[in-house]
Amino acid sequence: MQPPQEPAQRRDGLSNILRNLAWILGGKGFGAVCSFFYLAILARSLGLKDFGHFSLIFGTAQALVAVAGFQTWQTLVRFGAQPVLENDQPRFGRLIWFCTSADILGAVTGCMIAALLYFGFAEILELNPEFTTMGFLFACALMWSRLTTPSGIVRVLGRFDVGMYIEAIIPTGRLIASGIILWSGASVGKFLFAWAFFDLLSAACYWIAASRLAPEAFHRKHFGHWQAMFAENEGVRGFFGVTYLATSLDAAVRQGPLLAVGLFLGTSAAGLYRLADQLAQGVKQFAVLIARAVLPEFAIAQMADEAHRFETLVRRVTRIAALAGVVVLLAALFLGEPLLVLIGGDDYARGAVVLVPLAVGAAFELASVSYEPTLYSTGYAGHALRVRLLAIAVLVIAILGFVSFGPVGVGWAVALAMSVFYFAMSVTVWMILRQLRRKAAAA
Numbered sequence: 001m002q003p004p005q006e007p008a009q010r011r012d013g014l015s016n017i018l019r020n021l022a023w024i025l026g027g028k029g030f031g032a033v034c035s036f037f038y039l040a041i042l043a044r045s046l047g048l049k050d051f052g053h054f055s056l057i058f059g060t061a062q063a064l065v066a067v068a069g070f071q072t073w074q075t076l077v078r079f080g081a082q083p084v085l086e087n088d089q090p091r092f093g094r095l096i097w098f099c100t101s102a103d104i105l106g107a108v109t110g111c112m113i114a115a116l117l118y119f120g121f122a123e124i125l126e127l128n129p130e131f132t133t134m135g136f137l138f139a140c141a142l143m144w145s146r147l148t149t150p151s152g153i154v155r156v157l158g159r160f161d162v163g164m165y166i167e168a169i170i171p172t173g174r175l176i177a178s179g180i181i182l183w184s185g186a187s188v189g190k191f192l193f194a195w196a197f198f199d200l201l202s203a204a205c206y207w208i209a210a211s212r213l214a215p216e217a218f219h220r221k222h223f224g225h226w227q228a229m230f231a232e233n234e235g236v237r238g239f240f241g242v243t244y245l246a247t248s249l250d251a252a253v254r255q256g257p258l259l260a261v262g263l264f265l266g267t268s269a270a271g272l273y274r275l276a277d278q279l280a281q282g283v284k285q286f287a288v289l290i291a292r293a294v295l296p297e298f299a300i301a302q303m304a305d306e307a308h309r310f311e312t313l314v315r316r317v318t319r320i321a322a323l324a325g326v327v328v329l330l331a332a333l334f335l336g337e338p339l340l341v342l343i344g345g346d347d348y349a350r351g352a353v354v355l356v357p358l359a360v361g362a363a364f365e366l367a368s369v370s371y372e373p374t375l376y377s378t379g380y381a382g383h384a385l386r387v388r389l390l391a392i393a394v395l396v397i398a399i400l401g402f403v404s405f406g407p408v409g410v411g412w413a414v415a416l417a418m419s420v421f422y423f424a425m426s427v428t429v430w431m432i433l434r435q436l437r438r439k440a441a442a443a
Contacts (some may be wrong), residue, residue, distance in 0.1 A: 034171035038178040043275055045186035052262070052271030054188050057131060058195070059258045059274070061139040064117075065146045066251025068110030072099035073152030074243045078376055079233045080156040092214065093222030094229040095236075096153060101223075102240070103147040114139040134189055141196035145203040150210035157213055166205045173198030235379065242381040246372070249388040253395055253417060257410045264403050273407040276351035279339060280358035329363035357411035361418035371425040378436060383428050391421035 043051050076099055083092040118136040154163045177194035184190075211218045230236060258277060262270035333356065375384045395417035402409030 034175040038171070038175045039275075039278060041178040041182050041186075042191060043271075045182050046188065046191070048268050048271045050188050050271075052267035052269070052274065053128065053131060054191055055258065055274035056262045056267065056270055057135045057138055057188070057192065059255045059262075060117075060135065061114075061142040063251055063255040063259065064110050064114055064139050065142055066248050066255070068113055069106040069143065069146055069148075069247075070099075070102045070240070070244050071148055071247045072103050073148040073155060074376060075099055075236065075240050076149065076152030077156045078239060079236055080152070084156055089214075089216040090222060091232055093217035093219060094225045095233060096149065096214070096217055097223040098226065098229050098236075099149040099152065100147075103149050107143045107147060110143040111140045114143070131188065134192060138192045138196050141200055145196070145199035147203065150203075150206035153210040153214055153218075154206070159209075159213055162209050162213070163206075166202055166209060169202040169205060170198050173201065239376070239379075239381050242385045243376070246381070246385050246388050249385075249392050252392055253388075253414070256395065257399065257414050260399050260403065261407055261410050265406060269407050272351045273354055273410065276354040276407075276411070277358055279355055280362045326363065329359050333359065351407075354407045354411045357408065357415040361411075361415040364415070364418040364422040368422045368425045371429045374429050375432065378432060380432050383432065384425075387421060387424045387428055390424055391417045394420045 042054070046054060076095060080092055080095055083089075083095070114136050118132050118139070151163060154160070174194060177198070178191075181187075181190045181194065258270060258274055261273045372384045375381055395413060398413030398416050399410055402413045405412075
């Protein structure tokens, strides 16, 4: 029997997570400063109604990306951790090309869905004819810019510093473009073009960086060996399907309320909701960033550490996230209205009452940020999907019930759905951890 691993050899999971998060937040902190200024230019220069048009086009494109695209980075991190640790480049390469092929298939499918939506059902959906072609082209650009295989390669290799520099391209470009657009005359089309251009530029840089970080694995000779890839990555089919469905449901929670406001309450209401949601989305984005930093370390810790050490790591991350959720909720409650007025002007002051429930929902999401990475890394991704299905059912019912109260009613529907998600996830994760601890004790 092998002696237990020496403590000195064990990975310090929390310090690795914090180091990864520091690199991510370095870029996102810079992006947040930039976004404060370009969002103010966008909202003020377009006005409430055109800002609503921009928001609905952007939200629709993001929803299409989620429906047709695959978050392949999760699969790369979950199944790529072992070949990276073992320096098995052929195995890693086969996984990379599988994820790349899925990404391309998703982008092509997404463009076809966008064409059908914008040109086949424009009249039925009462889309503004002025923005039909514009919306379609923007959706296609976003589809190709949001392929996640290269970012997954960067993350599983632990090169979060590279990701920071690349992701800084988008906020920097948007800020520069916003100033030029403001000087030359603002329009929805100009902003959409600028947003699409810098998204595509960032995506191109990600592909170049990924190919240089893993040149041997990225070689074309590893393409097409699907049987070998499936054989050496047991469970990848199920994991891939579950994470796809979970991501689509997550997009429904993120973009669905905005689209519902536009459908039931009009474009101006959508603009008001969007700006309030944009501030709350900052908290949600912070949750996504933590998940990106956590998942690679959880995947490695699950393979390398004992059950009780893994559970301790999960508990420590969860406590930190819950505390952060409380802090950001208080900040939104006390600073929300001044920020809305500062960014958008007096027309957006009414959005303060919408920001309150959205901040509550964002706080619940932040507090639960370690739960899905825990379930993914332990092979229980299906449990996360079932909880998301429950949350989306609550969201749909709540929106239909609360939409008569206006945008604030939709905001409280989001808060209710995210509270259900948090409590259901909490129960699920701690039951799984208890089960893993019992298995380890019996082994």
